[in-house]
Amino acid sequence: MQVLQLLQQAVMPGGLRALDVQFARFLHQTGQCQDPSLLLLAALTSFELGRGNVCLPLAAVPDLLRSLAPPLGEQLRPWFSGTPDVTTGGEVLSGGERLTPLVLDLDRLYLQRYWRFECDVASFLLQRSEPLGVDPARLKPSLQRLFGDAGAQPDWQKVAAAAVVNRRLGVISGGPGTGKTTTVIKLLALYIEQQLALGSRPRIRLAAPTGKAAARMAESISAARGGLDLAPEIARLIPQEASTLHRLLGVRPGSRGFRHHAGNPLHLDLLVVDEASMVDLPMMARLLAALPQGARLILIGDRDQLASVEAGSVLGDICSWSGELGYGQAQADYLAQACGLDSAVLQSPDAKPIADSLAQLRTSYRFGADSGIGRLARAVNLGDEAQFQALWREGFADIAWHSLDSAGFQVLIGRCVEGYRAYLQLLAAGASAERVLAAFGRFQLLCALRNGPYGVTGLNERIEQALANAGLITPQGHWYAGRPVIVTRNDGALELFNGDIGIAMPNAEGELRVWFDQGGTARALLPSRMPEHETVYAMTVHKSQGSEFDQTLLLLPGEDAPVLTRELLYTGITRARKTFELYAPDYLLKRVIARRTQRASGLAGRLWG
Numbered sequence: 309m310q311v312l313q314l315l316q317q318a319v320m321p322g323g324l325r326a327l328d329v330q331f332a333r334f335l336h337q338t339g340q341c342q343d344p345s346l347l348l349l350a351a352l353t354s355f356e357l358g359r360g361n362v363c364l365p366l367a368a369v370p371d372l373l374r375s376l377a378p379p380l381g382e383q384l385r386p387w388f389s390g391t392p393d394v395t396t397g398g399e400v401l402s403g404g405e406r407l408t409p410l411v412l413d414l415d416r417l418y419l420q421r422y423w424r425f426e427c428d429v430a431s432f433l434l435q436r437s438e439p440l441g442v443d444p445a446r447l448k449p450s451l452q453r454l455f456g457d458a459g460a461q462p463d464w465q466k467v468a469a470a471a472v473v474n475r476r477l478g479v480i481s482g483g484p485g486t487g488k489t490t491t492v493i494k495l496l497a498l499y500i501e502q503q504l505a506l507g508s509r510p511r512i513r514l515a516a517p518t519g520k521a522a523a524r525m526a527e528s529i530s531a532a533r534g535g536l537d538l539a540p541e542i543a544r545l546i547p548q549e550a551s552t553l554h555r556l557l558g559v560r561p562g563s564r565g566f567r568h569h570a571g572n573p574l575h576l577d578l579l580v581v582d583e584a585s586m587v588d589l590p591m592m593a594r595l596l597a598a599l600p601q602g603a604r605l606i607l608i609g610d611r612d613q614l615a616s617v618e619a620g621s622v623l624g625d626i627c628s629w630s631g632e633l634g635y636g637q638a639q640a641d642y643l644a645q646a647c648g649l650d651s652a653v654l655q656s657p658d659a660k661p662i663a664d665s666l667a668q669l670r671t672s673y674r675f676g677a678d679s680g681i682g683r684l685a686r687a688v689n690l691g692d693e694a695q696f697q698a699l700w701r702e703g704f705a706d707i708a709w710h711s712l713d714s715a716g717f718q719v720l721i722g723r724c725v726e727g728y729r730a731y732l733q734l735l736a737a738g739a740s741a742e743r744v745l746a747a748f749g750r751f752q753l754l755c756a757l758r759n760g761p762y763g764v765t766g767l768n769e770r771i772e773q774a775l776a777n778a779g780l781i782t783p784q785g786h787w788y789a790g791r792p793v794i795v796t797r798n799d800g801a802l803e804l805f806n807g808d809i810g811i812a813m814p815n816a817e818g819e820l821r822v823w824f825d826q827g828g829t830a831r832a833l834l835p836s837r838m839p840e841h842e843t844v845y846a847m848t849v850h851k852s853q854g855s856e857f858d859q860t861l862l863l864l865p866g867e868d869a870p871v872l873t874r875e876l877l878y879t880g881i882t883r884a885r886k887t888f889e890l891y892a893p894d895y896l897l898k899r900v901i902a903r904r905t906q907r908a909s910g911l912a913g914r915l916w917g
């Protein structure tokens with residue numbers, strides 16, 4: 309069939325994937341579909357999924373074809389005949405009422421599984437956003453004790469806690485240092501207090517998408533708990549540990565399924581998930597399915613960060629209000645009473661029911677007005693390119709921008725040698741693996757791209773060479789003392805997950821092992837047992853989500869690329885705790901700040917429509 313031949317020719321880097329065409333070919337060969345226009349749409353839906361889009365909006369097809377493997381995309385154009393007819397879709401296409409590989413929902417085409425994930429996630433979230441009937445007058449003194457009294461100005465942390473404690477679903481979004489952890493710990497205290505008063509001892513679990521994010525969550529929760537004067541019976545019920553979502557759900561080695569699912573739910577009453585922007589649609593669907601009836605879920609994250617690596621932008625879709633978040637009349641009245649505020653400042657006339665489960669933290673306590681990092685992040689978020697450019701000239705000590713000429717590139721390599729010197733010197737001096745790992749975690753070069761001289765692979769080679777020239781490492785063969793690696797594929801059996809970072813170091817017998825931090829203790833693994841991994845002197849911004857580094861360097865490539873978006877720049881900047889250095893060509897920044905990530909999905913419409 310000619311359409312299949314053309315699709316096959318469009319398989320190339322930047323074009324279709326072999327998998328996309330294979331899907332269309334399968335539908336054809338198994339006799340399920342002889343309609344060339346449907347085969348074309350099947351391949352394109354699969355292609356879009358590979359790019360993180362949950363569905364294929366039919367209106368986007370002409371543009372997609374135009375951009376696809378020129379001139380082949382244009383040659384495929386005559387086979388696109390608009391919205392397919394579900395009544396003649398046979399075994400391949402339906403409106404979801406039958407089990408077919410493709411589902412058409414309004415003007416969006418889905419692979420069946422993803423349509424189901426999206427519907428399940430939407431209905432779960434809408435069901436759990438019903439109010440639980442907490443009495444605001446009884447809540448008020450507890451809120452006052454935990455949050456104090458800010459006066460007439462809304463304390464958004466207090467509002468968030470009051471909003472979420474009255475629902476089975478709570479979503480708290482805020483930028484870096486806006487007090488998400490601080491709020492959650494107080495919220496947990498409120499919740500435990502309520503449950504103890506009812507004679508129940510709630511089971512609470514904390515989780516995050518990656519090992520690194522889980523470790524950071526546990527650390528910040530215990531730091532925040534230490535700063536609060538909580539009754540011992542309340543403090544005892546707040547967990548000290550956080551697990552990865554994979555570990556929580558129970559990975560079954562060799563299987564994509566989990567031990568916990570709708571038929572075998574998790575044993576918990578409340579789950580807090582941090583870094584929720586990293587959770588993709590399939591994972592969110594599996595997580596929600598595994599929650600027991602009646603359990604509460606609190607999602608925490610930053611809606612402005614990059615979307616998940618895999619398909620979907622679940623947190624972004626849930627938090628897709630525009631401007632400032634406002635509540636419906638009843639929720640605004642409840643919050644006003646509980647927090648001692650005027651309900652008019654909380655209310656929005658056209659608020660949707662889902663808004664009542666959401667909270668937005670607006671003040672950064674980490675980055676004050678004197679912080680270049682905080683101001684940069686804000687300018688990027690607002691898409692304010694003029695402000696972004698002006699900030700570099702205002703003399704902030706914590707930010708620096710280097711143009712990406714050859715001198716700038718040399719400065720970058722030199723900075724990396726200096727930055728990584730600390731952990732390598734500790735290693736050479738025989739410091740413990742824990743200390744070496746902690747020192748490595750303070751400095752990180754981030755790249756936007758994977759390949760090419762300005763991508764992770766090129767930079768890893770350059771930095772390795774420069775560190776060797778400086779006598780800090782002796783890279784003999786694949787493994788050498790000091791080689792930092794990042795795990796790139798989950799390995800449930802080894803309990804190592806995508807994003808976990810290890811460093812090769814000798815053990816007491818002088819044999820090289822790869823050491824990972826697990827809850828403050830280093831654990832060693834034979835290099836030969838390592839799951840898929842790569843060197844990590846340079847890391848992609850995507851992989852850096854859920855981590856923060858005292859000193860963060862971000863390199864954007866010399867040439868523009870579609871992945872260079874506002875969200876990528878914002879995520880890179882907000883990984884920095886103390887200093888941020890940008891290495892990027894001047895001309896690129898305007899485009900990057902203007903370019904928003906757009907992920908096709910119907911979730912926002914289902915929640916907010």
Ligand SMILES: Nc1ncnc2c1ncn2[C@@H]1O[C@H](COP(=O)(O)OP(=O)(O)OP(=O)(O)O)[C@@H](O)[C@H]1O
Nearest residue numbers: 465482483484485486487488489490491528673674
């Ligand atoms: N209401 C507040 N008043 C003063 N300081 C606060 C307040 N809330 C949080 N902080 C402080 O701000 C810092 C950041 O708070 P927290 O860790 O809770 O924020 P976060 O949003 O969880 O940060 P991250 O971006 O690391 O996830 C902490 O030092 C915390 O003690």
